[in-house]
Amino acid sequence: MATPEEPARSRVRPAVALAVCAALWFVPTFGQPLTGPIADALRTLHLVSDGTDADAAWFIATLVLRWTAAALLLLFVLAVERRPLSSLGLARPRGKHLLLAASLALPVMMTGIAVQALLTGGRPDETTQTSQIVESLDLPQLAHLIVNAAIVEELFFRGMLIERTAELTGSTAVAVTVSFTLFVASHVPGSGWVSALTVVAAGTVLSTGLYAVTRNLYPCIAAHTVGNAPLLLSA
Template sequence: MAAADRTTASRDRSLATFAGLAIALFGLPSLSGATRALRIDLHPLVTIAAQWALLGLVVGIAIGIEGRSLRSLGVRRPSRRDAVPLLVAAVFGFLALAATGPLIDALGLPERRVTGLDIDRVGVEVAVASAITIGVVEEALYRGYAIERLAEYTGSARLAGGLSVAAFTLSHAVGWRLGDLLQVSLAALVFTLVYLYRRSLVPVVGAHIAIWLFGVLGAVYG
């Protein structure tokens, strides 16, 4: 009976991990796709709350069902060793987004040429909250949870990182164009490489937030 119970518990944890991966990889694009398909214009604060809810669901699965700790999502205590990787991720992540314009033009790829921050409509405070939310939620889902669980399934952190980059890029295909996706894929590659180097969310979350906050400042003072 005990062996059967252990088998059942193991199967339940595997199913929970599968569900967690599905939410981590497809939750955000599903939310965006559903609002577009239904032509629902969510208030920015509602969108922010929904993004945090998705992260909360994944964290709940990891801790409550899988029986893991926050370290299994890449959560580590910040240290001085995170400073250089954070700076590298911020600089090269920004360059991936801002310095690829000539390449996109040369390839003739369509792009939106917008930052995604409608500050005139939502206000600076909400834009800052959105920047922080995007940085934390996307990195925790795609870099933390997804890479760690995919690495366990595949036995390869590099393969897990590649799958994460692909999923992150495709998640932006809802409402984004080919030129934008090229930029997103390059930024995702930068964040993934830094995460695999440190196996910590601290530098990638910090860099991701910094890039979006730079966009907020550019929209306000540019």
């Protein structure tokens, strides 16, 4: 028979994991003083050309910090939690799930863009931080952004957040709702309310839905990648 302390103990591990997840998500924010040295190092390694725009170089350095945060999250799961990466949904996916994700991504994103256009009169806000960043990047840099966003954001907001919140609350529905809300809200500062509640929300519905159904991160990564692919047209 379970003691009263056992349910409480069972909630400690996912609570700690969520706290670590939140802390690591802000590594790129608190690591901003490192972006200058990182950009210089990337130039030395010829991974960033000397003629790269200063804003673009800063953003690429920020992406490096995001990769670092993701690597630390994986290390935490393996070395501290002592759990397999499948506990984050990183397991062999089914082909039909990948196909479903890829086929739905563009229609869902185009629907979000259409709703945004209706709300803005077809005039996208080019003053947002996201718009300015995208305009400063060339084609390879945009491709890097798309891959980074698809892997890092899905790892944090779908794999870790949904799985550990479901363990903490005992409810997948609550976990999916928390993931959706926090992900959309995280895009408001950079993209603005209209874009966050249309384009971002549409893609987030797809990603959270896919994860709830498959409990596998790869279809979500595929959908995120295909959904953001039109950004390449702005290069």
